[in-house]
Amino acid sequence: MKMVFRWFAEGxxxxxxxxxxxxxxxxxxxxxxxxxxxGEVWPLERIKKLKEEINGYxxxxxVIESVNIHEDIKLGEKSxxxxxxxxxxxxxxxxxxxIKVICYNFMPVLDWARSDLKRxxxxxxxxxxxxxxxxxxxxPQSLAEQFGKQSNGFELPGWEPDRLREMVLxxxxxxxxxxxxxxxxxxxxxxxxxxxxEKYDIKMAIHPDDPPWSIFGLPRVLTSxxxxxxxxxxxxxxxxxxxxxxxSLGSNRNNDLPAIISEFAKEDRIHFAHIxxxxxxxxxxxxxxxxxxxxxxxxxxxxxxxxxxSGFDDYIRPDHGRMIWEETGRPGYGLYDRALGATxxxxxxxxxxxxxxxxx
Ligand code: DNO
Numbered sequence: 474m475k476m477v478f479r480w481f482a483e484g485x486x487x488x489x490x491x492x493x494x495x496x497x498x499x500x501x502x503x504x505x506x507x508x509x510x511x512g513e514v515w516p517l518e519r520i521k522k523l524k525e526e527i528n529g530y531x532x533x534x535x536v537i538e539s540v541n542i543h544e545d546i547k548l549g550e551k552s553x554x555x556x557x558x559x560x561x562x563x564x565x566x567x568x569x570x571x572i573k574v575i576c577y578n579f580m581p582v583l584d585w586a587r588s589d590l591k592r593x594x595x596x597x598x599x600x601x602x603x604x605x606x607x608x609x610x611x612x613p614q615s616l617a618e619q620f621g622k623q624s625n626g627f628e629l630p631g632w633e634p635d636r637l638r639e640m641v642l643x644x645x646x647x648x649x650x651x652x653x654x655x656x657x658x659x660x661x662x663x664x665x666x667x668x669x670x671e672k673y674d675i676k677m678a679i680h681p682d683d684p685p686w687s688i689f690g691l692p693r694v695l696t697s698x699x700x701x702x703x704x705x706x707x708x709x710x711x712x713x714x715x716x717x718x719x720x721s722l723g724s725n726r727n728n729d730l731p732a733i734i735s736e737f738a739k740e741d742r743i744h745f746a747h748i749x750x751x752x753x754x755x756x757x758x759x760x761x762x763x764x765x766x767x768x769x770x771x772x773x774x775x776x777x778x779x780x781x782x783s784g785f786d787d788y789i790r791p792d793h794g795r796m797i798w799e800e801t802g803r804p805g806y807g808l809y810d811r812a813l814g815a816t817x818x819x820x821x822x823x824x825x826x827x828x829x830x831x832x833x
Contacts, residue, residue: 474781474787474789475535475787475788476500476815477502477503477533477536477790478496478499478501478502478503478811478815479502479503479790479806479811480503480527481504481505481507481627481630481803481806482504482505482506482523483526485507485508486803486806487802487803488802490527491530492808493808494530494532496812497815497816497819499815500532501527501532501534501535502527502534503538503576503790504523504534504537504538505540505630506520506523507633511541511542511543511633511636512556514559514566515563515567516566517566517569520566521569521570534570535788536572536574536575536788538716539577539578539630540563540564540575540577542556542560542577542662544582544646546560546658547579547581547655548647549654549657549661553661554665561666561669567675568675572675574676574677574678574744575670575675575676575678576678576679576680576745577677577678577680578631578679579679579694580631580683580691580693581643581647581650581655581692581693582643582644582647582691583613583632583636583688583689583691584631584683585683585684585721586608586616586683586684587601587602588602588603588607588608589601589604590805591796591804598795598797598810599796600760600762600793600796601760601793602754602761603684603757603759604754604758605756605757605758608688613641613644614641617637617640623804624804625801625803625804629803644689644691647690647691652692655692655694656707659694659707660707660708663677663708663713664707667712670710671712675712676714677713677744678714678715678716678743679695679704679715680715680718680721680747681695681701681716681717681721681722682695683718683721684725684757685721685724686757696722697728698728701733701737705737705740705742711742713742714737714741714742714743714744715743716744716745716746716747717737717738717743717745717747718746718747718749718792719746719747719773719776720747720750720751720761720792723751723770724757726753726756730775730779731772731778731779734779734785735779738783739784743785743787744787745787745789745790746787746788746789746790747790748764748777748789748790749791749794749814750762750764750765750766750768750770750773751769751770751771752768752769752770753770761794761795761805762795763794763795763810763814764794764810764817764818765817773817773821774821774825777818777821777825778821778825781829782829791811791814791815791818792805792811792814793805793806794807794811794814795807795810796810797809
């Protein structure tokens, strides 16, 4: 297992790499070029520079989160081949700096969604929360405006301006894409890029939909064990894998996380893990809490044990944390609570390893 930390790169993150290096057991960062418009090739010179900067702090960079997919690919438009070619060229450039995993998603128009980015908690911290009725009764532009006010000046991943500019029109375009068509658009993408993933030795790790159900009338399919199976069966290469995000899949109470982890990690189809906890407030309402099992509804011990017992040997990052100790920053991505999360995950891992010698 390699513990890594999401860092949004210079100019997009206020956390210095030097601080990340001081988190015990942290081997590297997961990053991206946020300012390259989706659909364009990531310039080799820029990613080389990014790698040098990160390596200069004694940290590795082997995982990219995310190389976003152009909407025309998701919609299955004729122009998709051009954008797929650009994607493949980006993969080639990333392979030249030693990238091993690309985390991406296939969520239409938007990426993740929350109803509040700054929900105050009783202990004086604040966090992101999701209230289903609120999301069902707000339009996406109003939600985007609210996010703009609550994000402390940061551009949120998944809510980038180039996505938002055309949001209403893009949502309209999905009216002609039913779920079957959407699945076949996914397959077309996979069959086009996975042979290159093999060639460049980069594992593709799709992120589940967050939340794992349809919102704003859009198809969202990476939501459950059965749909992950369906996704993996679309292309059987081991390079076609998933990012197991406990917060995304775990917000549907029917998803048995340890069972899902165990099934897919044993087949070596989980290449990256995002681990966070959440606390349910009702069936589909929750807030993101500290990582400890005792703070939330997910049992992090059973989750980490499922990873270990299934022979998982890839990248893990602590996912969203609360804002604590007066920190302000990118919602979900402060330094302190994620650093506490990483240390807790290391603690669980060490205890599991030392009590399981010979069992694995
Ligand atoms: C949210 C993140 C997502 C994730 C993408 C992967 O905090 O987990 O934005 O990076 O879905 O493409």
